[in-house]
Amino acid sequence: MPRESKRHKILEAAALIVHNRGIDALTLDAVAEEAQVSKGGLLYHFRSKEALVEGLVLHMNNIYRTNVENAVYEDINREGKWTRAFIKATYDQSLKNTETSAGMLAAQGINPDLLKPLQQTYANWQDNISNDGLDPVQATILRLAADGLWFSEIFGLAPLDEDLRKQVLDTLLKQTHQDKNNA
Amino acid sequence: MPRESKRHKILEAAALIVHNRGIDALTLDAVAEEAQVSKGGLLYHFRSKEALVEGLVLHMNNIYRTNVENAVYEDINREGKWTRAFIKATYDQSLKNTETSAGMLAAQGINPDLLKPLQQTYANWQDNISNDGLDPVQATILRLAADGLWFSEIFGLAPLDEDLRKQVLDTLLKQTHQDKNNA
């Protein structure tokens, strides 16, 4: 068991509980048990429940940002690269929603202020997407559709079956290659 | 004070608490106080906390469905009417999110199974939207964009300013008038 991995294990455990049983089941005891850590060990890493949730948000925020940024750098085309990167990263996130959305739900449940880092990230992305060489309104619609995909997975609101989901992804990406003029 | 209105007042109070303070603050005592009802009175209307949340979900589900159905019946055009109705209703909902999204968040927090009625409704809508006389993939994208709009308001993730929001709405509605062939 590598040293620093306990902290990470705790975050994963917390996310799992939120995903499976809802945030009401996110108690310190439950997290400690799930992570196979003593309560003392848990509180050593996170001094309070709020700190734990804060950690969750920060963790997912980091992953999410990294994914988007990587996708941006890998993109060959200049126009629409932020929009494409966001769509790809959000699409991936919507599938692995166990880890990711848990922080968001937990934060909303315990203290909505804890969402600020993620809100900051999103504000930044929306800014980039609006100035991505595409029609801003159309680019925003593509962004929102990606969010909607994630949303549908989180709450189980008519999540798309695999076929349709892939077609949607393809179409969204395709539309980031249209230029401003053919609305 | 009209008689039956207390029940409704309780639901509004619960929604307000979830929206302002997060679902962790949704306690029976807090709801009773906010609704200006005694705890006994609260438990008379809702026999348990779970029943209260169930009531919230059912309530929002009813409103949401009514809004969509009304919009469908008012629509003159046949093609795309479900998609348009969904977009309009969801757009409206995303603005008055106090009342509406609270049930969803609370259910997810306490017992995800309570979301089933709403999931059923959504499944039905997605079916109608996919067979709305439009290209199914494109119609689904429009639906998801509307969901994304709501999502962004619930979590404060780069919510759109009024101008952009209206432009997005217009564009989404406009795109429901394109027929299948010009992808």
Add this chain to the structure above:
DNA sequence: GAAACTATACCATCTGGACTGTTTATTTTC
């Protein structure tokens, strides 16, 4: 030898909800 834990006991507070009234409206009885 310090950081990273384990293990357990403990406590103040909160929470759901059971329980016992009390009032108000409605229906039934004579």
Add this chain to the structure above:
DNA sequence: GAAAATAAACAGTCCAGATGGTATAGTTTC
């Protein structure tokens, strides 16, 4: 149609158990 019975709509208190967090004392890892 007054009185009595019944039920609905609350009010207010109480309690067992859960929960977040503290404290302490020891152990393992680097």
